[in-house]
Amino acid sequence: MLNKNLIGFSDKEEYLPKDFDEFNSIIRLRQMFLNLSNNILHSYCHFSKYEQKKLSSLSLQDAFIYKIKSMSPISYIKTHKYKNRSFKLCIKSTKIINNYLNANNKNSIVISNNHLLPLAKLISLCFTNNKMQVLIDKHLLFHEFVLKKIKKLHADKTVIDLGNAICIKTKDFVGLKIYTSWKDIIVNKPNIQDELESAIKSIKKGEYYQIYLAYPKNNDFKKQIPIYVDELKNKEYQIKAIPYSLRSIIKN
Structure with a gap:
């Protein structure tokens, strides 16, 4: 049974708080989650205001799939093309990204350095026990939201x-x-x-x-x-x- 304090999604199932204040639709509740998740995932994943509004019309699972795709390299590099000695291979992120691509029937290979580490971290976050899910404690989400507002004020x-x-x-x-x-x-x-x-x-x-x-x-x-x-x-x-x-x- 899912912890009642966790909100987010597991595959197509979404776990969001009930209607409150002006968050009276699934679209607004999704927008809220994408916004609040920024305060937790900010070091490697950030949904812009435009993305929050645009992606809230999709399921949360599709929103994170979109984000992974948008962070992926446009063209995939091959080792023989990389002659720059300053390039340092990151084995861990390379494995994570390629496992994700292979699981989604992408016939591409990524050779990754630390620049793609945020993408690898996001993929790792999104996949647990062979399912795609992002579940975050709502008390932590609210705490970080209040903290950010207080620091600004x-x-x-x-x-x-x-x-x-x-x-x-x-x-x-x-x-x-x-x-x-x-x-x-x-x-x-x-x-x-x-x-x-x-x-x-x-x-x-x-x-x-x-x-x-x-x-x-x-x-x-x-x-x-x-x-x-x-x-x-x-x-x-x-x-x-x-x-x-x-x-x-x-x-x-």
């Missing part, structure tokens, strides 16, 4: 990725800590206990007194929710659940 401050949280600091400011989690928040029954416990521990240790719990904005969760904790009543603190919009993905 607070370029004049120190932004630290703590793994399970994000910290914003300045010389004169103790710091703001942000816990991120991709949950479908229902205002009357918010499922935030795990993040709240981490926030309480952090405040008790005296590390931070201002903490935000960030979740994707949805049709029910549109405004900040102040959170009051009895066991912290004698401490100075601020905890808020914050709706974080992903709309910039489809509006740019």
